Amino acid sequence: MKKILLLTSIALATTPIYAGVLTVSNNTALPGSPGQYTTVQAAVNASFAGDTILVQGSPIEYGETVTVNKTLKLRVPGFTPQSSNGFTASTFIFNIANNSSNTIIEGFSNITITFSNGNPVSNLIIRRNYVGYVNYTACIALNANINGCIVENNIIDAGSWNISIGNA
Numbered sequence: 384m385k386k387i388l389l390l391t392s393i394a395l396a397t398t399p400i401y402a403g404v405l406t407v408s409n410n411t412a413l414p415g416s417p418g419q420y421t422t423v424q425a426a427v428n429a430s431f432a433g434d435t436i437l438v439q440g441s442p443i444e445y446g447e448t449v450t451v452n453k454t455l456k457l458r459v460p461g462f463t464p465q466s467s468n469g470f471t472a473s474t475f476i477f478n479i480a481n482n483s484s485n486t487i488i489e490g491f492s493n494i495t496i497t498f499s500n501g502n503p504v505s506n507l508i509i510r511r512n513y514v515g516y517v518n519y520t521a522c523i524a525l526n527a528n529i530n531g532c533i534v535e536n537n538i539i540d541a542g543s544w545n546i547s548i549g550n551a
Contacts (some may be wrong), residue, residue, distance in 0.1 A: 405430055408439035423449045423457070423475070429457060432482070438491075439471030459490040467528040471513075480503055488512065496523045503528035514539040 405426045406417030417439055420426040423477035424447055427434045433454040438445075451457070460474040479486065479498045484505045488496065492513040498504060509523060514537055523534060 398531060402433040402435060403431060403437045404437060406437050407444055408437065408441060410441040410444050423447055427451060427453075427455065431497060438472040438534065440472050442470055444474040448476040448478065450480050451486055452476045452482045453482050454485045455483070456487045457489065457491075458487070459492075479507065481543045483507070498524065503530055504532075505530040507532045509534045510536055512537045 393505040401447065405420065406418045406422045407423050407426045408484065409421050410417075411421060421446075423436065423438055423445065427449060430436060430453065432453040432455070435458065438459040440460045457477075472490070473494075475491055475494045477488060477494060477496045479496065481504070484503075484507070486504075487508045487510065487512045487522065488494075489508070494512055494514055496509060496514075507529065509532070514523060523537075524537075
């Protein structure tokens, strides 16, 4: 029994673990749509902690509310992309929920980021986004137990809406 347990432990310890890359494109008009998923939420639901989700720019607004409940890297070409046909991935409300520490949100356009109250979220990176109006709201609302959140190189073009630090 000890030999089986030892061999199983060695096999598990030497098995490589790789993070996956999932792709999203809502532009189904393109032949052979370049994404595995047509919504970001579907990709989040199918992903595992540590995965990267690459969102393609599109002439069609995504218009999604996305709940992130695990550690992910969410990336797009940028809010002023030089590639991806010059299209952005726009109009998102990201709700950062429990178990999403170490998540990166990078390159989106017209986003709002909110946090669910609950367990602390730490080491969140919000970078290179254009924060504009989405459903008459525009901000990064740090309103939960947030530790070590980095907000850098974002453009906030939202009038009186901005970065709100509540219980952070």
